[in-house]
Amino acid sequence: MDSETIGEGDWQELMRGLEATIPVYDRINRFATLGQVDRWRRLVRERLPSEAGVLKGRVLEVGCGPGSFAEEVIGGELVCLDPSALMLAAAEPRVNSMRASRGDSAVEFVIGKAEDLPFDDDSFDAVCSLFSFRDWYDKRAGLAEVLRVLKPGAKLVIVDPAKMNRLHGFFGWFWMRFWVGSYARIVCGVSDHPWKWLTKTYVHFGTTKEYVRMLEEIGFEGVEAKVIFPGMATIWEGTAPK
Numbered sequence: 001m002d003s004e005t006i007g008e009g010d011w012q013e014l015m016r017g018l019e020a021t022i023p024v025y026d027r028i029n030r031f032a033t034l035g036q037v038d039r040w041r042r043l044v045r046e047r048l049p050s051e052a053g054v055l056k057g058r059v060l061e062v063g064c065g066p067g068s069f070a071e072e073v074i075g076g077e078l079v080c081l082d083p084s085a086l087m088l089a090a091a092e093p094r095v096n097s098m099r100a101s102r103g104d105s106a107v108e109f110v111i112g113k114a115e116d117l118p119f120d121d122d123s124f125d126a127v128c129s130l131f132s133f134r135d136w137y138d139k140r141a142g143l144a145e146v147l148r149v150l151k152p153g154a155k156l157v158i159v160d161p162a163k164m165n166r167l168h169g170f171f172g173w174f175w176m177r178f179w180v181g182s183y184a185r186i187v188c189g190v191s192d193h194p195w196k197w198l199t200k201t202y203v204h205f206g207t208t209k210e211y212v213r214m215l216e217e218i219g220f221e222g223v224e225a226k227v228i229f230p231g232m233a234t235i236w237e238g239t240a241p242k
């Protein structure tokens with residue numbers, strides 16, 4: 001595992017670990033982020049094409065997990081992709097019942113990976129990915145696929161916990177490994193709890209600047225990054241060339 005790739009065996013194990021977190025996902029996430037995760041999700045929503053808080057156009061979420069972001073998206077034509085059938089099965093009833101209660105159209109749930117998106121070229125008005133980019137096994141291939149499916153001038157928004165430097169990385173590792181790890185052990189009720197994968201992918205994930213460079217090299221324009229909570233959340237944005 002490094003900042004760009006995750007080997008096949010590690011990725012399969014990571015996926016099993018992520019699936020095991022489904023029943024406790026939101027609870028541990030709120031604890032690990034000191035309750036900030038909802039605000040970070042709102043910051044992503046605000047960066048997507050919208051009018052008065054209502055999503056406009058066809059938008060893809062890559063790595064939707066159990067639907068924690070998607071259920072709060074109002075309006076639009078939302079497509080949610082994840083490689084895990086278990087994640088999609090958890091997300092679908094939750095997200096679509098919430099959307100139906102607001103009179104929004106049902107979300108289309110699609111099984112697939114960022115690295116091989118099952119969509120036509122130029123078919124989305126925006127793409128977002130929240131706390132999933134870190135788990136893509138080939139980040140360059142995934143970003144190239146996102147660029148392919150975005151319409152010219154359309155935007156990508158990513159949020160994930162990048163490090164600023166090595167010292168920062170050490171504090172982040174300590175926080176995840178011991179503080180969040182202990183809490184996860186108590187919540188999951190097992191010593192070998194699946195949350196340890198969060199520490200592993202965090203440790204190997206790169207810096208904010210590294211992914212700015214990567215986005216530019218892949219061909220995104222107007223790339224910007226904002227550290228919204230040091231070590232826990234950076235938002236990257238870039239647009240497909242017109």
Ligand SMILES: C[S@@+](CC[C@H](N)C(=O)[O-])C[C@H]1O[C@@H](n2cnc3c(N)ncnc32)[C@H](O)[C@@H]1O
Nearest residue numbers: 063064065068069113114130131132135136137
């Ligand atoms: C930590 S969850 C994030 C869920 C949700 N987006 C959120 O905001 O909480 C990460 C998700 O990324 C998915 N994932 C892992 N590897 C992926 C890949 N190569 N392509 C797309 N999604 C991937 C996992 O299955 C998992 O559901």
